[in-house]
Amino acid sequence: MTFANVGTLGTKPGKRDEVVAILTRRNPQLESAGCLLYEVGTNDDEPDTVFVAELWTSAEAHQASLSLDTVREAIAEAMPLLSGQMGGDRFTVAGSPLRG
Template identity: 75%
Template sequence: MTFANVGTLGALPGRRDEIVTILTRLNADLAEAGCLLYEVGVNEDAPDTVFVAELWESAEAHRASLQLESVRSAIAEAMPLLSGEMGGERFEVVGSPLRA
């Protein structure tokens, strides 16, 4: 069943765009690991927040992706830029009006 992870990452003041750059680098490993969608966004009303929406083939595929060297490297690079404020939800997708 498709797994969704939708959340926010708090950035240190003025560091949001650096985090966005790290998270939006092309990474073919994600698709190979079962990532169906990985979208990164910003909102000027929340200048120190990065929004991330992910869809995965399964929760297991998402967990396994955290062991990929490319993902671990991106996490290590982004960590010093984060404030520690994180939010979001994880859920199993049960349907969509966009597909059968």
């Protein structure tokens, strides 16, 4: 069942765009790992926050992706730029009004 992970990453002041650059770097491994969607964004009302919305083929695929070399490298690169504040939700997709 399609799994969704939506959340926020707090960044150290002024580091948001660096984190966005790391997270949006093209990573072909994600698709083969079962990533269906991975949108990264910002909202100037919260200038030290990065937003992510991800869809995966399953919760297990998402969990397994955290062990990929490329993902571990990206996490290691972003970590010093993060404030440690994180939020988010995980859910199982039930459907969409676009598909009915």
